[in-house]
Amino acid sequence: MDIRAAQDAPLFCDACPVGRHSLYGPIHTRNAGEVTAMRSLRRNFLPGQTILRDGDVPATVYTLFSGWAFRFKMLPDGGRHILGFYLPGDFISPAALDKAPLPYAVRALTAVHVCGFDRQTMADRVSVSLELQSGLIGQLLQRKQELDGMLIDIARRPAELRLLRFLVAIGEKLKARNMLPQQGFDLPVPQAILADALGVTPVYLNRMLVALRERGVVEIARKHILVPDPERLAELADEAVAA
Amino acid sequence: MDIRAAQDAPLFCDACPVGRHSLYGPIHTRNAGEVTAMRSLRRNFLPGQTILRDGDVPATVYTLFSGWAFRFKMLPDGGRHILGFYLPGDFISPAALDKAPLPYAVRALTAVHVCGFDRQTMADRVSVSLELQSGLIGQLLQRKQELDGMLIDIARRPAELRLLRFLVAIGEKLKARNMLPQQGFDLPVPQAILADALGVTPVYLNRMLVALRERGVVEIARKHILVPDPERLAELADEAVAA
DNA sequence: CGCTAACTTGATCGACGTCAATCGTGGTGG
DNA sequence: CCACCACGATTGACGTCGATCAAGTTAGCG
Numbered sequence: 001m002d003i004r005a006a007q008d009a010p011l012f013c014d015a016c017p018v019g020r021h022s023l024y025g026p027i028h029t030r031n032a033g034e035v036t037a038m039r040s041l042r043r044n045f046l047p048g049q050t051i052l053r054d055g056d057v058p059a060t061v062y063t064l065f066s067g068w069a070f071r072f073k074m075l076p077d078g079g080r081h082i083l084g085f086y087l088p089g090d091f092i093s094p095a096a097l098d099k100a101p102l103p104y105a106v107r108a109l110t111a112v113h114v115c116g117f118d119r120q121t122m123a124d125r126v127s128v129s130l131e132l133q134s135g136l137i138g139q140l141l142q143r144k145q146e147l148d149g150m151l152i153d154i155a156r157r158p159a160e161l162r163l164l165r166f167l168v169a170i171g172e173k174l175k176a177r178n179m180l181p182q183q184g185f186d187l188p189v190p191q192a193i194l195a196d197a198l199g200v201t202p203v204y205l206n207r208m209l210v211a212l213r214e215r216g217v218v219e220i221a222r223k224h225i226l227v228p229d230p231e232r233l234a235e236l237a238d239e240a241v242a243a
Numbered sequence: 244m245d246i247r248a249a250q251d252a253p254l255f256c257d258a259c260p261v262g263r264h265s266l267y268g269p270i271h272t273r274n275a276g277e278v279t280a281m282r283s284l285r286r287n288f289l290p291g292q293t294i295l296r297d298g299d300v301p302a303t304v305y306t307l308f309s310g311w312a313f314r315f316k317m318l319p320d321g322g323r324h325i326l327g328f329y330l331p332g333d334f335i336s337p338a339a340l341d342k343a344p345l346p347y348a349v350r351a352l353t354a355v356h357v358c359g360f361d362r363q364t365m366a367d368r369v370s371v372s373l374e375l376q377s378g379l380i381g382q383l384l385q386r387k388q389e390l391d392g393m394l395i396d397i398a399r400r401p402a403e404l405r406l407l408r409f410l411v412a413i414g415e416k417l418k419a420r421n422m423l424p425q426q427g428f429d430l431p432v433p434q435a436i437l438a439d440a441l442g443v444t445p446v447y448l449n450r451m452l453v454a455l456r457e458r459g460v461v462e463i464a465r466k467h468i469l470v471p472d473p474e475r476l477a478e479l480a481d482e483a484v485a486a
Numbered sequence: 487c488g489c490t491a492a493c494t495t496g497a498t499c500g501a502c503g504t505c506a507a508t509c510g511t512g513g514t515g516g
Numbered sequence: 517c518c519a520c521c522a523c524g525a526t527t528g529a530c531g532t533c534g535a536t537c538a539a540g541t542t543a544g545c546g
Binding site: 073075076077079081083094095098103104127128130133134136137138140141143144145147148150151152154155156199241242243 | 316318319320322324326337338341346347370371373376377379380381383384386387388390391393394395397398399442484485486
Binding site: 506 | 517518520521522523524525526527528529530531532533535536537538539540541542543544545546
């Protein structure tokens, strides 16, 4: 969880704790050496650097080894909408395998370490493997379900509930990857970024965060939001939806 | 396009004009008889009838032969959010193949004719076919892209623009299936349904529609919305996004 | 011909956006 | 080591899009 602790991706994939979450999870589990052989590079990005450009057919696709990234789309009015976040183990990006221009951009949120794979090679590999394809299908179905949920949240729920539910969802994702230390978790997310993800203005997001801080639900630091008690957070979110 | 003209699905799939749009498109094109052999039933639904229930693992999945359907989720407050519409040729539903509870419900909007396939059989068939899997992956990627677009529309664009863009998108979908007669198209959609899809109240949707009618962009009939000039509609939507 | 579902219209309200300062803090150069 | 600067967070005043509440009005359908 601590960004400063992030190291370059390991030289050999059998030492990698996140590979099994990625697209090639079954292969990684069965024979990590095969993944190491497929990997074409390791690379680091600084906060704010672009990992994949909107409209490109990238030459390289990645597995996020450490750090946070997000995918987004610029709006004609200069605004930016953030469609989702990538956490360690995520494959960046399934849509890039399809040899069509990527319909969004991906940018590093924190310092980021990735393992790179030649896109064409990976795509070919997937296209002849039932195992990889069905894994991909599973991931896409899950992503679709997530998007349905986000759509409902944005369309029908007031901003404060959206914020609570977002925090809960991120917490659960971290927990699913064993990235949850004992006491709460830390989002390395500036308020302006979170606002662009929730579809509210930074000003209004700040007002909501201050209100939550006064209730002891979150702590606010420069470029960080801390959730000291995820369980209480989940309770709050649940009773708010029920109402 | 005319609902009253809808007939039962044909006895043999080689006469079917929509099969090639469905999940098994390649098979249908190569050997329609194979699809006929796979099909386990033909069935009709009346407007408002439930085709797939939220949380079920359905025994049968469908290809929509004629009519319109929509998928939706009920909200804890009794509201309903419509996540998308199915048109003739659409497979209902990709998510149902995954042997997990369906995360939404599907309901007939108009009178609907469908071809049914045993879910397990179809799922098995897909799981051993690279061709079907990659077709499914393509469909899922496209759906994901659509959902991204809807998310951005709902999060960032004012309701009237959302309405315009929705109409344009439906028109394009109809065109892609050769379901566009010369002069404009007709949505068999009550205003309450459209409101639930756009995330606005019926009252406000009606005000927007009346305004558009006064500008000659749409015509309004009971349970129908008509778009006489899709090209002008597209122009309006485009200049509105640019602004 | 009356009943009901769908649509329409007006008045009012509130969540959230916009505009505009100001504050605080970490990083940088002198 | 300190002063400054710039970016991120915060606060206040005010405006508006779209919700809500409450009546009508219309048109299919029995």
